Amino acid sequence: MSEEIEKNLKRCSRCALCLKNCPIYNIKKDENQTPRGLIIKILGFLNGNLEKKQIIKDLKICLNCSRCKANCPSKVDTSLIFAYKNAQLAPSKISQRLFLKLKLLPLSIVYFLNLFKKNKKIEPKHKDILYFKGCVAKNQHKITFLDNLFYNPDFSCCALPYLTGGDIKNYKKAKERNIELIKKAKYVVFDCASCYSAVLEYEELNENEKKKLIFISDIFDDMVLELKQNSKYKGKKVTFHKPCHMIQKDFEKIENMLNSIKDINYISAKDDSCCGFGGSYFLFHPIISTKIALKKARVIKDSQADLILTACPSCTMGLRYNQIISFNFKKTLELRDFMSQEIALDDFKGIR
Numbered sequence: 001m002s003e004e005i006e007k008n009l010k011r012c013s014r015c016a017l018c019l020k021n022c023p024i025y026n027i028k029k030d031e032n033q034t035p036r037g038l039i040i041k042i043l044g045f046l047n048g049n050l051e052k053k054q055i056i057k058d059l060k061i062c063l064n065c066s067r068c069k070a071n072c073p074s075k076v077d078t079s080l081i082f083a084y085k086n087a088q089l090a091p092s093k094i095s096q097r098l099f100l101k102l103k104l105l106p107l108s109i110v111y112f113l114n115l116f117k118k119n120k121k122i123e124p125k126h127k128d129i130l131y132f133k134g135c136v137a138k139n140q141h142k143i144t145f146l147d148n149l150f151y152n153p154d155f156s157c158c159a160l161p162y163l164t165g166g167d168i169k170n171y172k173k174a175k176e177r178n179i180e181l182i183k184k185a186k187y188v189v190f191d192c193a194s195c196y197s198a199v200l201e202y203e204e205l206n207e208n209e210k211k212k213l214i215f216i217s218d219i220f221d222d223m224v225l226e227l228k229q230n231s232k233y234k235g236k237k238v239t240f241h242k243p244c245h246m247i248q249k250d251f252e253k254i255e256n257m258l259n260s261i262k263d264i265n266y267i268s269a270k271d272d273s274c275c276g277f278g279g280s281y282f283l284f285h286p287i288i289s290t291k292i293a294l295k296k297a298r299v300i301k302d303s304q305a306d307l308i309l310t311a312c313p314s315c316t317m318g319l320r321y322n323q324i325i326s327f328n329f330k331k332t333l334e335l336r337d338f339m340s341q342e343i344a345l346d347d348f349k350g351i352r
């Protein structure tokens, strides 16, 4: 891995094209905390010119949004560099597995009663196609159209929280079960952009195995959809927040799909800025997180949307927080839940 990191560090041409997309730089305007600045500082440390303590604070402030990686013309894998250096220079003192469980505990309590609800046994239409149900969705115990279509074998966490939290041991462990399941599957369908991008990054999967991983937008490709007869969103304005980890082509497919829905007025957001929440980032950097959230809140308010959709549970929480700080209380839903509750999918087969 260090060879891979070294290659990526050397690939940076210092062009600075990543700066304008970095939510931290846009708030702090400090070159030390830009993708380019972090790379120069890491190289300085590796060459013996900087001490560990001169980098850690700046590395820890990174939101791990991957926007720099997505916008780098030299294809520098900044996410990999920052996550591994973070883990090596300041390894997590607590197990991120335990931390994730603690973070999900309030959800389990809120949905406590659902634990005792007897869900009817599901016989999915496609048993050989797997559904990667993320940690939050699992803890909500909700059954959606995805459970009815695809088999849910109870995947492990996508491992992104372990990697960004500096817990490489649990990162490797969480990947093992997922890799085993993916290798045996025909396809694996994801509904969370962050889980999807994390699994696509598993270096243990070859290109053919990665082709089996598909996003929710792929199963609605080129379809014209309709709202259910009794949907409360008829004639309403709907917008979609693009999670930082969402691949642009998936976003475009989602926009096409939402544009195809009769009876809703889909409004494309004016910019695709970060919601600021960043998983547990909000807990450790509440001021920076809130400053980023305020910018996003203005974009959402200007859209005048009645309903805000997204495809990442961390963003859903971030968007709800945005509404509290901007006094703009609108319904926010996961795309999966919107499709399940509001779209007429009676004859939908899932994959054609």
Ligand code: SF4
Pocket (backbone or CB within 6 Å): 011, 012, 013, 014, 015, 016, 017, 018, 019, 035, 036, 068, 071, 072, 073, 074, 075, 076, 078
């Ligand atoms: S990380 Fe990429 S975009 Fe940023 S300065 Fe280096 S080469 Fe340019």
Ligand code: SF4
Pocket (backbone or CB within 6 Å): 021, 022, 023, 024, 025, 033, 034, 035, 061, 062, 063, 064, 065, 066, 067, 068, 069, 078, 079
């Ligand atoms: S991952 Fe996001 S916050 Fe971190 S340096 Fe890159 S763009 Fe900035």
